[in-house]
Amino acid sequence: MSELFHECGVAAIYHLNNVPDSPICTKQGPDEISRLMPRLLLDIQNRGQLAAGMTSYSAKRRQILKTRRDVGSVTEVFRLNHRAKSESLMKQLTGRAAIGHVRYATCGEDDRSYAQPFERKHIHKRKWFSFCFNGQLANYGLLRKRLTENGEHHLQLDTDTEIILHEIGRLLSESSGEPDWFELIREAIKDFDGAYCMALLTAKGELIIARDPLGMKPMCYANDGRVFVAASESVALLNLGFEPEQIHSLPAGHAILVDGNSMRIESIAPSPKTAHCFFEWVYFANVASTLDDRSVYLSRTRLGEELAKLEKADPRFDWDPEDTIVVPVPDTSKAAADSMAFNLGLPSREGLMRNRYAGRTFIENGIARKAKAARKYTPLREVLAGKKVILVEDSIVRSTTMNALLDRIREVGGAKEIHVRVACPPIIAPCFYGIDMSTIDQLIGPKYFANGKLTLEDQQRMADHLGCESLRYLPVEAIAQAIELPADKLCQACVTGEYPTPCGQHLYQIALDNPGSTTDASRTYEQLAAALASG
Structure with missing residues (x-):
């Protein structure tokens, strides 16, 4: 992510x-x-x-x-x-x-x-x-x-x-x-x-x-x-x-x-x-931290367990440990990937090495971001070649990095198949509380899951768009179960569209009413400020 x-x-x-x-x-x-x-x-x-x-x-x-x-x-x-x-x-x-x-x-x-x-x-x-x-x-x-x-x-x-x-x-x-x-x-x-x-x-x-x-x-x-x-x-x-x-x-x-x-x-x-931000446990916080008496590491391992449960319940997949490996996208996906692999009886392998000096992809424009994303991870061909790869990621926001990563795993790593598993529900709504995803048009999720429903058909359409064999997200209810806090004590607005504050909900409506009218440089709440300033 x-x-x-x-x-x-x-x-x-x-x-x-x-x-x-x-x-x-x-x-x-x-x-x-x-x-x-x-x-x-x-x-x-x-x-x-x-x-x-x-x-x-x-x-x-x-x-x-x-x-x-x-x-x-x-x-x-x-x-x-x-x-x-x-x-x-x-x-x-x-x-x-x-x-x-x-x-x-x-x-x-x-x-x-x-x-x-x-x-x-x-x-x-x-x-x-x-x-x-x-x-x-x-x-x-x-x-x-x-x-x-x-x-x-x-x-x-x-x-x-x-x-x-x-x-x-x-x-x-x-x-x-x-x-x-x-x-x-x-x-x-x-x-x-x-x-x-x-x-x-x-x-x-x-x-x-x-x-x-x-x-x-x-x-x-x-x-x-x-x-x-x-x-x-x-x-x-x-x-x-x-x-x-x-x-x-x-x-x-x-x-x-x-x-x-x-x-x-x-x-x-x-x-x-x-309304604790659930992304703190899923991605932002250091895995060694404990926030509001909830361990980040244990929360992420439970997300992996939830992924494994979904995998076991799907008769379409019968993974063979001889030719299937679970690979985390470094670094924050590792706890979930290891837990998923353990519960499925599959090997977890570090098939991607992260280049920590590749630069900050998040401050570049779209073209530069994709080029840097391609350099950010080095696939290990000796680990990936000829394998069915279950690639575990925290979330998919704009899809830039994931597109580039899948190409690298297939072309450089030599993977036979790539199946993406996301330890989070689809992000379908912006965040107005301090995370850099403040407009709907930045997000890939609303293009496939605008109604919030996770159908097999919509997930496969997104998989085809990304260039992988299959894709699976966690349902919203899995988040509260993994963090072990009631859903009504968490802010899950970016995956539900239900905001914990009145102004957040109002901004979301503005974003829905003006799809495609904003860019990274003009976030929704800045639009509201400009509109108010002009009367």
């Missing part, structure tokens, strides 16, 4: 007092805990490879908040391959607290201006803060119109992050004393419709972490009494040295306030229901 990318990931760290006896701080003193931020960001680099950045806090520094952000990977932005340059940067960013961000754009441009965190400088320390955000506001257009309609306000960037930044800044400007951060965040988010997790760091040394009322985006935290750490995924905390039992998911609709000596959690919005 190399055609599908998440928007970003968020991380934060804070040394709670001046006693450096936490096992997390064996090499970093209290005022140098910020040095661990690039390490945290590397562990969530899977969530965004376009840009990275961090802001550190040090009351001992003239520039109390200091931010570095740029286009590039974490390694590139923080010069991790050059020891002297990296050390120089980290000395400048030394601090007792830090927030960090990795980004892939679902809105706005691919330049440094959009890299996060965003810093709002002010002469009053209580109004000086830095902010980063993971998600997307479905009602961005409405919020933008409300902010700019009197002609007195101007937005520089086409991103909802700037909207949130100005909303928090406005509330701070209206406050006469020290802000009650829980109350301020409650007021800031009351009109938000969408998915978000955010981290905010002030020049007063306050750190705020917040999660939306639906819990659509994940946020994990840990506190050993000396060091507080939060990140979009638990694997970042685990690799820093926290024990699994110390790591928790922030409840939906809650925020954490860390002030240097203590940590408090409070509700910031009613959360009568949740």
Whole structure:
């Protein structure tokens, strides 16, 4: 599923007092805990490879908040391959607290201006803060119109992050004393419709972490009494040295306030229901992560079990382990493929090698993306030649990569037959909550499964289009079974067309009413913003 990318990931760290006896701080003193931020960001680099950045806090520094952000990977932005340059940067960013961000754009441009965190400088320390955000506001257009309609306000960037930044800044400007951060965040988010997790760091040394009322985006935290750490995924905390039992998911609709000596959690919005993004378990999250008490790895193995059940129930296929192999599309399909193969009594083989340095196919145009997709995987002829290949993939979004991959497996790998099995239902609707598939015309699924029904005939038509012998998707109900969460606690809008927020449903109707009128550069919610701006 190399055609599908998440928007970003968020991380934060804070040394709670001046006693450096936490096992997390064996090499970093209290005022140098910020040095661990690039390490945290590397562990969530899977969530965004376009840009990275961090802001550190040090009351001992003239520039109390200091931010570095740029286009590039974490390694590139923080010069991790050059020891002297990296050390120089980290000395400048030394601090007792830090927030960090990795980004892939679902809105706005691919330049440094959009890299996060965003810093709002002010002469009053209580109004000086830095902010980063993971998600997307479905009602961005409405919020933008409300902010700019009197002609007195101007937005520089086409991103909802700037909207949130100005909303928090406005509330701070209206406050006469020290802000009650829980109350301020409650007021800031009351009109938000969408998915978000955010981290905010002030020049007063306050750190705020917040999660939306639906819990659509994940946020994990840990506190050993000396060091507080939060990140979009638990694997970042685990690799820093926290024990699994110390790591928790922030409840939906809650925020954490860390002030240097203590940590408090409070509700910031009613959360009568949740809508966790199911794609976190299927694809986005690191396989070693646990999100909302559900293991990513175990969820993916259960998806493989569901695929095996469908295979056993279909009398058309009688697989012979002598000439049939199961091959995952690297890397996130491996758990499902191994599980499927085990349950069918078939060998699972790594018949595709991924070239990790082929470049980012998701930021190219269609022609360039297909050319790079062809170079991204190397088929192993000694594994594939003469075999019936059951190719297991996470999902098929635009079909560009799959078309190129099937050609390579047949021509270079010498496979006798290719049967595609997808550990996910067909994607038939856009996402307006932070995944890069915001228009219907980007998707291949609606061309074959617009009514949401998975018929054998429609799946075979798609197989013929892709160039494989057969194709099978999982039904929608298999997702909740694999994740072991009720369907009504998950956001499955992209596979059902049923959105958990009013504005999301409204945007979907706009997309349905205007098929084929949008491109990658003009996403549906940006169309809505333009329509509102023009009156």
